[in-house]
Amino acid sequence: MTATATAMPEEDNVVNGGVRRVHPVSVARGYRFELVKLVSQWRIRLLLLACWVAPALFVAGVSQQSTLPSDTLFGRWMHATGWAGPLVILGFAGTWALPLLTSVVAGDVFASEDRLGTWRHLLVAVRSPRRIFASKALASLTVILLMVAGIAVSGVVGGLLAVGDHPLVGLDGHLLAPSDAAGQVFLAWACVIAPTLALAGIGLIGSVALGRSPMGLLLPALAALAMQLAQMLPLPVAVRVALPGYAFIAWNGLFTSPQQVTPLLIGIAISLVWAVLATALAYLLFLRRDFTNLTTDTSGRRAFAVGFLPLAALVGVTIALVGVSTPSMGSGISQAKVQRSLAVEFAHLYRMQTAELHRPAVTEAQLRVSAACNKGDDDVPDEGAGNDWRCVVSWHVPGVQVTGQAIYQLDITADGRYVADGDGPKEVNGYFLVRTQQGDAPNPLWQFDGNVELLSTT
Known part of the structure; x- marks a missing residue:
């Protein structure tokens, strides 16, 4: 610590010829002050x-429109149930809202003192950098x-008020x-609180190190x-799951039966490790800051070595652990998995x-649904993401001798x-509406x- 920083812990002050013990401000009082x-x-x-x-206004407004965000997960069900709206909001929040909110809050909580030049006043008042x-x-x-609680509650309230408390169609x-x-x-x-905390820890590092x-x-x-961007690239599953952002999309597995909880639990655990490590690194950088220099926040070399190299090493360690513990070095999207998933969902x-x-x-x-899928031409392996999957679904109706068949074009993204999209026959999947x-x-x-x-399949 520097001379200014080391003078902050408790010390003996001489007042009117006597000695008065000066104690640092408690964490509870400091917390209330910082919260205010x-x-x-x-x-x-x-x-x-x-x-x-x-979120409530958005969900209520979209639910009353004739055109729904069908390209968004659960967006096509916003007319049917109020529980689809908060899930649409969740998909948007994990992609844009939560990262930006953590930037504004955690990414600025220390940097604001640098901009205002109030570190000396704060250190004198609290007397403890820790x-x-x-x-x-x-x-x-x-x-x-x-903020996270507000987005969740607001989306739920808006959906229930606009559409109602009706059953929700899962992803299978x-x-x-x-x-x-x-x-x-x-x-x-x-579940998305864990990756949000990981981003908040990264924000603390940036706020301390970059001022x-x-x-x-x-x-x-x-x-x-x-x-x-990494989730959009054709990377091995071990790389995807090892990133803390994977928990922002792994909640999809909660809406299948049986639930696909293994990727979600791994993503949450990795996010929590990132949150703890990033916060600890920000703490170490903060204790080594030179508060006597008002122009230089911290050493760039030290910030890189202490703040970012350990996180890069953590990525390598988690990729290795996930790769060893699970058979996940490929894309994770195989012909058998696609056929099984499509057959189960079609039956429901x-x-x-x-x-x-x-x-x-x-x-x-009784239906005995099966699916036969292939990807692209015969020379292309039937695995991996792409919009060139073509599947033929077959089923049997009791009392009918002819086997029913339907064609589907599948667009599979790298995250699974x-x-x-139905491609006939028109009596089954050829039209958007059915006449009841x-x-x-x-x-x-x-x-x-x-x-x-x-x-691995459940």
Whole structure:
């Protein structure tokens, strides 16, 4: 520590010929002070208000439109149930909103003192750099959690008020009762707290190490963007799962039966390790800062060595651990997995269509659905992501001798999500609507979203 920093811990002061013991301010008092400072900023107040109001307005507004965001996961079901809206918001939040919010809060919590030149006043008042760091970190964590909670609750309220508490169609076509859908929605939102904390830890490093530089403020958003780009590339599954941003998309597995929890648990664990390590590195950098120099925040070489090299090493370690513990060095998208996922989902959705048309009920066992899929030309291996998957689904209806068949074109992304677009026959999946006794209704077999588990099948 420097001379100024080392003078901050408790010391003996001479007052009127006597000795008075000076104690550092407690973490609880420092936390309240830092929390008030954060909430008093107009941009933080505006963001908190937006987090608690804007999602409800968006979900309610979109749910009343004739055109839905069908290219977004669960977007095509926003007319059917109020539980689809918060999941659409969750997909957007994991991609854009949460990284930007962590940048504004955690990425600026230390840098604001550099811009204002108030470090000396704060050190004299608190008398402990360690307690200053703990107070600021806890205050930023509190504000971030309030924002996440606001987005989740607001999206749920908007969806339920606009559409209602109806069953939700999962990513394998099975129906979730409203109570089950509620539990899974809130659990999915709880799961993204871990990667959000990882980005917040990165924001603390940037705020401490880069100080006045705008790069410190943008560091969490840039890190999230880099991880999103990595998820779009044809990388091995071990690389995808080893990145903390994977937990932002792994919640999809909660909406299948059985649930695909292995990738989600791995993603959460890795995100928490990132959050702890990044926060510890920010703490070490903060204790080594030279508070006597008002122009230089910290050494660039030291910031790189202490703040970023350990995180890079953590990526290598987690990739190695995931690669050794799971058979995940390929794309994770194989012909067998695609066929199995499509057959299961088609069986569930066929039963839903049967109920809409008031036909005799059938079971999955009676249907005996199977799928035959291939990717591209004969020379192309039937594996990996792409929009050139073509599948023929076959099923049997009790009492009917002819085997039913339907064609689907699949667009599978590198993270395992796919969109199945019906290509006939028109009586099954050829039209967007089906004619029922109550009027036209959405055809569940026309186009639907699915999910291929990238790790070992459940």
